[in-house]
């Protein structure tokens with residue numbers, strides 16, 4: 803019984819740590835930085851800006867069209883970026899860079 807109680811206490815205090823304002827702040831994604839990262843790392847192949855007219859660069863989808871795929875989600879993007887396809891060079895993002903790039907791509911999604 804006391805052991806359970808300790809586990810409960812640990813879970814509760816973890817929750818408090820995760821939701822404390824200071825930490826919540828650092829978890830907010832920064833699409834601006836995501837755009838900078840995209841411009842420097844991805845724009846050799848992808849058109850990374852928001853212009854809907856630019857669908858593709860030599861057959862590779864633009865970030866705009868990627869963002870607007872019907873089934874697109876942060877999770878899909880994360881796996882597409884973490885497990886790159888052959889043509890795509892492996893980029894090692896930190897978690898926060900990955901989050902920023904994803905939030906930038908998702909910011910190109912048109913509100914429906």
Ligand code: HEC
Pocket residue numbers: 840843844845846847848861862863868871878879882883887889890891893903
């Ligand atoms: C060397 C060329 C190249 C570079 C650099 C590159 N990509 Fe790609 N990427 C591709 C190709 C080729 C595909 C697959 C064809 C397509 O989806 O149009 C692709 C597909 C994707 C997809 C999958 C889209 C989907 O929904 O299936 C995502 C997401 C993506 N790239 C993100 C990125 C990000 C983020 C970067 C920069 C860190 C990047 N790519 C850099 C070539 C590249």
